[in-house]
Amino acid sequence: MKKLTTDIRLIIGFVLAHILMYFTFQDKAVFWYIFTASLLFLISYAILNEELEDQVPFSSFIMYGAVSGFALFGVFWLGNSLIELLNLPFSKEISKLYSRLSPSLLWHYIVLILVIIPGEEIFWRGFVQKRVLKHINIPIGIILSSILYASVHFYATHWILAFAALIAGIYWGILYAWKKSMPLVIVSHLIFDLFLFVILPFY
Template identity: 60%
Template sequence: MNKWMADRRLILGILIAHLLLFFTFEDKTVFWYIFTASMLVLISYSIKHEEIEDQASALSYFSIGIASGLGLFVLFWLGSSIIDILNIPLTTQISRLYSRFSPEIIWHYLVLILIIAPGEEFFWRGFIQKRLNQHYGMKMSIGLSVILYASVHLYSGELILVLAAIIAGLAWSILYAWKRSLPLVIVSHVVFDLLLFVFLPLR
């Protein structure tokens, strides 16, 4: 614990993320405005304090990025189907999340793909996980970054979103640790979001 607690830029980044996401989830009517602004702040903070890492070829990050984004969506689709079949109470939470936070107009979709999905990867993998990896081994840095990523979703008040953040965060953290390529993970996240919110929404 003391290793990364001494990293002031890391701690400040975590605090800023929690503050911004707290306000993001506070009011549905301004959610997309605050979320977009929050991601722009976190992108700027990440770029200022960490170099962008890309150790994969263009072919690699497109092919693996698309395949992993598709695979992650299939995993979520299967989970949603099981929840529906077993009539688990989480069904209402999924529907509520879509009604509260899904993109509705064209600029929502644009910022989702161009700012929010890339921004989450810039900050949580390209900054948080990368800095944790300077203090810990790969497994510990992955575990801590996933916990931190999931923790800001607590402000939504929805357990299902926290669980989704744990699963997706784990997939993207492992992918980043494996390929050391931020563009690859961004492609994966964008493909996943396009399927989840545009082409094949679960609700």
């Protein structure tokens, strides 16, 4: 743990992520512009400071990625269905999130697929989690990395987004630690987001 707190590259990357995400969530009107620019910067930082892993053949990472992405969406769909069934107040929070952050223009979907999804995985799993796991064991490292990932989502002022990020972060963190394939987790994230925003959106 002591070595973890002295990992300067990790600390700088995490601080930069917080600064960038703080500004990203400040204004809905420029959200997609700032989010895209932030992820491009974090991708560059991650690639310069950590080697990405890809230990799974193309056909396998496509299959595992698609199945795992669909499975995670299924978990979220069940959770949302339960919230609606029990008429819990979280339903309004989810509705507000969709209206504020969902892609609405063609270029939003393009940058979501080409920049934002790969960027989040490259930085948070390929850089943050990988560096964390150099210093502590895998289960604790995945949880800690996922908490760090979730922490930047609090700037959206909707706690349920941070909670969703925590669950998804743990899921993709386990997947990356298990298969050691960045393309696999990117595909998983892509399939999840396609269902969440395009195929079966909750709102």
